[in-house]
Amino acid sequence: MLVVKKINAYIGLILGAIAITIAPMLKVPVKGNWNLYQADPRLLYISLAIFALAALFLFVRALSMFRLMAIVAVIWTAVMAAAVWFKVNNYFGSKFFDKMLSKTIHFQWGWIVLLVAVILLATSVKKERLEIKP
Template identity: 70%
Template structure:
């Protein structure tokens, strides 16, 4: 039987929404801080869809699906970080311009918030004993 820590799940979902929608992910010179939508809109919409499915499974009490989607969200966060890294380091297909661009673009604190959110989601469901006999 799966047991859920609702406080961790709710805080994880809230932090994931904050990290993906409004927190800055990268700092671009002359443009300022960019969130995930300004960085790549496809990553943004897929991430919002994953969060929506995860929250739906939480509210409907489908804990197996919630646990699976939490692990998918963790893998997706790692894949997003790698995709943004490779996009910023191989943008022009020229070694010189890519080096210059990679030195000027910096990651912001939004990635840390996303990592904390995903870790809270993954650790909110665990296997446990049924305390109430049938």
């Protein structure tokens, strides 16, 4: 039987929504802080879909699907961080310009908030044995 810690799940969903939509993800020298939409809109839309499905499954109490979406969110966050890192480090295709660009663009605190959110989601569901006492 699956048991959910609702407070952790709700906090994880709220933090995930904040991190994905408004938290700064990259610091670009001339343009300022970029959120996920400015970095890559496709990553934003896929992330929003994953968190929306997780919220839907939590509210309809489909806990096995919620657990699956939490694991998908953890994997997707790792893939997304790698994709943004590779995009920053291989933007122009020239070694000299890419090295200069990668030294000037830095990751911001939004990634930490997103990491905390997916960890809260992943640890909010656990499997317990149902013991029947005679």
